[in-house]
Amino acid sequence: MRTVIAGGHGKIALRLATLLANQGHEVVGVVRNPDHRADVEQTGASAVVLDLESASAADLAPVLKGADAVVFAAGAGPGSTAARKDTVDRAAAVLLADAAAQAGVRRYVLVSATGVDQPVDPARGEVWAAYVAAKKAAEDALRGRSDLDLTIVRPGTLTDDPGVGKVALSTGPLDRVDVTRDDVAAVLAAVLEAPGTAGLTLELMGGTDDIVGAVAAVQK
Numbered sequence: 001m002r003t004v005i006a007g008g009h010g011k012i013a014l015r016l017a018t019l020l021a022n023q024g025h026e027v028v029g030v031v032r033n034p035d036h037r038a039d040v041e042q043t044g045a046s047a048v049v050l051d052l053e054s055a056s057a058a059d060l061a062p063v064l065k066g067a068d069a070v071v072f073a074a075g076a077g078p079g080s081t082a083a084r085k086d087t088v089d090r091a092a093a094v095l096l097a098d099a100a101a102q103a104g105v106r107r108y109v110l111v112s113a114t115g116v117d118q119p120v121d122p123a124r125g126e127v128w129a130a131y132v133a134a135k136k137a138a139e140d141a142l143r144g145r146s147d148l149d150l151t152i153v154r155p156g157t158l159t160d161d162p163g164v165g166k167v168a169l170s171t172g173p174l175d176r177v178d179v180t181r182d183d184v185a186a187v188l189a190a191v192l193e194a195p196g197t198a199g200l201t202l203e204l205m206g207g208t209d210d211i212v213g214a215v216a217a218v219q220k
Contacts, residue, residue: 001025001026001068001069001192001193002025002026002066002067002068003020003026003028003068003069003070003071003192004027004028004029004030004063004069004070004071004105005017005027005028005029005030005045005070005071005073006030006052006070006071006072006073006092006096007031007052007072007074007075008028008029008030008036008040008045008048008073009031009032009033009040010073010074010075011160011181012073012111012158012181012184012185012188013029013071013073014029014039014040014043015182015184015185016071016073016185016188016189017029017040017044017045018044018185019185019186019189020045020189021045022044023189026046027043027044027045027046028045028046028047028048028063029043029045029046029047030047030048030050030063031047031048031050032049032051032053034049052074052088052092052095052096053084053088053091053092055095056095057095057098057101057102058099058102059099060099061099061100061102061103063099064100064102064103064105065103065104066103067100067103068107069105069107069109069192070096070105070107070108070109071108071109071110071111071188071192072092072096072108072109072110073111073188074089074092074093075088075089076088076131080127081127082127082130083130085127085130085131085133085134086130086134086137088134089131089134089138090133090134090135090137090141093110093138093141093142094138094141094142096108097141097142097145097147097148100148101145101148106148106149107148107192107195107198108142108148108149108150108151109150109152109153109188109191109192110138110139110142110150110152111153111155111184111188112135112138112139112153112154112201113131113132113135113154113155114154114155114174114176114203114204114205115132115154115176116135116136116139116154117136120132120133139152139201143201149198149199150198150199151191151197151198151199151200151201151202152202153184153187153188153191153202154201154202154203154204155179155184155204155205156174156178156179156204156205157176157178157179158178158179158180158181158184159178159179159180159181160180160181161182162180162182163180163181163182163183163185163186164180164183164206165183165210165211166206166207166208166209166210166211167183167187167204167205167206167207167214168203168204168205168206168207168208168209169187169202169203169204169209169214169215169217169218170202170203170218171200171201171202171203171218172203173203174203174204174207175205176205177205177206178205179205180206183206183211184204187202187204187214187215191215194215194216194219197215197218197219198220199220200218200220202218
């Protein structure tokens, strides 16, 4: 399997690239900063430098040619502005979908966030509200597309603790429980191997279910 990860230097993306490369898959990480190329390559993936905020779908499509799947794991990150939440967390996700369509790639896994369907607490501020709005808008834009086999994964609050290999995964609401980035990456790897998850929006929290079994249980 050849998988292209947008936002290839992100914490989840690097973990996912490592897992997939160790399983013998071909992985490409798309990064904005050329200084991040080495970190991506250390995972066993190859790296392509392309700024998703300024690139066109035609620029990105050749990178996706021959891929079996794409994963959107990009984000504007802490300290970014409300404007960049939109240009990265929403617009770049749509750009990846447009490029995938041009390249003939149907399988798309979107890393979103839990709570995007809920009202935003005003106390969290403008930037947080923009982040939630961008994630929700990305989901809405991609969910209606007939040219994608889309799975949306909505993790809860992320931690850098070691993964435990167990999660809670559901197509319905879940109680909020922190989840490790290791376990999120493992779920994404399992979802990529599970075509029956296409069309699903999955809430992901820390839990007690084996990851492979949890993914198998939600398949249509």
